[in-house]
Amino acid sequence: MLFNAVVWADEERSNYVNFKDLEHAAQVLVKQQDNAAFLEHWIHCGVKTHRVLSVLAWATDEINRPQLDMDGILAALTEHRLALPRKPVFDIVQRLVDEDILESTGVAYRFAVPLYRRWIAWRWEPSLVREEGLED
Secondary structure, three states: OOHHHHHHOOOOOOOOOOHHHHHHHHHHHHHHOOOHHHHHHHHOOOHHHHHHHHHHHHHOOOOOOOOEEHHHHHHHHHHOOOOOOHHHHHHHHHHHHHOOOEEEEOOEEEEOOHHHHHHHHHHOOHHHHHOOOOOO
């Protein structure tokens, strides 16, 4: 039984919080609450940036694949039928690094705030972003 359920049911459990407890808490937070900072950033990004953020959020996770290099980002864009030319993608990624949205680890990139990755993955799957078109 998850930590919250045990505590709220006044059942006995050690004070040890395990990975499953934390993972569940993060998922509940991402799914149930909107975050003004995440929403404001998303709203003020262009459609091309939405494409990059969405595929990066879907193609990565905190454990198995925490980051992608530029070729990986381009491949993910193509896989989700959101392909963009290399130069604009590179410029978008660099701007996101400058804004501290992404971190650069050598030649690879990852979300600086993993909860933002989860928020995007939960709300903006690539097929939904594809519907935005390319007006910007």
